[in-house]
Amino acid sequence: MNITILYGHPFNKSFNKAILDQVTSHLKSRGADVKVKDLIETSFNPTMGIDDLAAKVTKVLPEEIVKEQEDLLWTDAFVIISPLWWGGFPAVIKGYIDRVFTTGLLRSSQGEYGLKGKRAYTIFTTGSSEDYVRISRQIDMIYATNDNLFGFAEFSDAEIQIFYAVPRITQERREALLLEANKFVDRIFDLKPGEGGSLINSPARQALAFDLAKH
Numbered sequence: 001m002n003i004t005i006l007y008g009h010p011f012n013k014s015f016n017k018a019i020l021d022q023v024t025s026h027l028k029s030r031g032a033d034v035k036v037k038d039l040i041e042t043s044f045n046p047t048m049g050i051d052d053l054a055a056k057v058t059k060v061l062p063e064e065i066v067k068e069q070e071d072l073l074w075t076d077a078f079v080i081i082s083p084l085w086w087g088g089f090p091a092v093i094k095g096y097i098d099r100v101f102t103t104g105l106l107r108s109s110q111g112e113y114g115l116k117g118k119r120a121y122t123i124f125t126t127g128s129s130e131d132y133v134r135i136s137r138q139i140d141m142i143y144a145t146n147d148n149l150f151g152f153a154e155f156s157d158a159e160i161q162i163f164y165a166v167p168r169i170t171q172e173r174r175e176a177l178l179l180e181a182n183k184f185v186d187r188i189f190d191l192k193p194g195e196g197g198s199l200i201n202s203p204a205r206q207a208l209a210f211d212l213a214k215h
């Protein structure tokens, strides 16, 4: 199993870093081949430039993006470990998605889906309580982004695990959550594609089908 972890937290004593370390070694212990994309450590440039946009016409993507796309194609399952910042991913992760998940890769002009059938498992940590995240509709933002990105890309599954209010939890609770993170990524091995978090009838898929039928 080839797994890529996307990670973009700047503080190496953060809870996100603890999750990253734990999940990486757990996935390896289950026999996975794991690539960690630490976007801060590697100074990934998250800003979409003119060369990225021009590639639609020139078909020549910046070299670092070509390399990242090769890794995407290698990957069976993506794990994203991210704090919730303003209802979504930190800019460096969002920028990675903008630049690397290009529409040309996701859907070729012949209508082929380059990433079809892959799976995504996102772990978010929040500062706010579950009630806040729900009432403020941040929860809708999280699920809508997940569906629009991975549903559009024809992934088979995209699941989310949220750990709430982590700055206010005890050390014991942190340790329990780290074990929950392991269990969450165990789903990559223990479920078949389409068995957990299936995107088959997701709103973005329905919208896409509607659009294609109409236009």
Ligand SMILES: Cc1cc2nc3c(=O)[nH]c(=O)nc-3n(C[C@H](O)[C@H](O)[C@H](O)COP(=O)(O)O)c2cc1C
Binding pocket: 009, 014, 015, 016, 017, 082, 083, 084, 085, 086, 087, 088, 125, 126, 127, 128, 129, 133, 138, 166, 167
């Ligand atoms: C720029 C920024 C924006 C944030 N926005 C949110 C938010 O929209 N919702 C939320 O629940 N927490 C928000 N937080 C709190 C973080 O999600 C929280 O501190 C983090 O998940 C804790 O994990 P860590 O210790 O690994 O950083 C924000 C924090 C920062 C720095």
